[in-house]
Amino acid sequence: MAFELPSLDYAYDALEPHIDARTMEIHHGKHHAGYTTNLNNAIAGTELEGKSIDDILTGLDMNNAAVRNNGGGFYNHSLFWKIMTPNAGTQPSDELADAINAAFGSFESFKDAFAKAAATRFGSGWAWLCVHAGGKVEVCSTANQDNPWMPGAGCTGTPILGLDVWEHAYYLNYQNRRPDYINAFFNVINWDEVSKRYAAGK
């Protein structure tokens, strides 16, 4: 069965003022839709057709640019919509908060490390918070639509939080002010969802 563009759990304008409705509409309805269509086209008639996206990414031939770019794009955005919410005040679970404190010393230090990874990713890419077996968390970043599931992407572990730092994710509202977009993102993180993914991935 072909991959389908997942619908959002909230309206395009629900994340305003942090992420504007027009950006959300284009990002989901055009960019993510495009990755989805192009992924389906890239795997049609190949041995990858019918596999789960997890299996496609973990077993990826990194020289297969069409599947690398569009499979990554499909997966990364599907995660991105889920780990954001208009509901203010979600918090990391106790076990995730403990893991963040163990790795970074404090939540503020984690935020600094994540923001730095997002701000210093040159060009297009993603910043991640990943969990390793045993529960240790780590911040890293990848280029373009790569992600930690891909072999040799430069990040390992299970991604539980991801931030899109492609210009298409923020340029309409923030222009060149990527740090302001990164800071705003922290107002819309769905820590309930991130905590759930931590518990499943640890």
Ligand code: MN
């Ligand atoms: Mn994007």
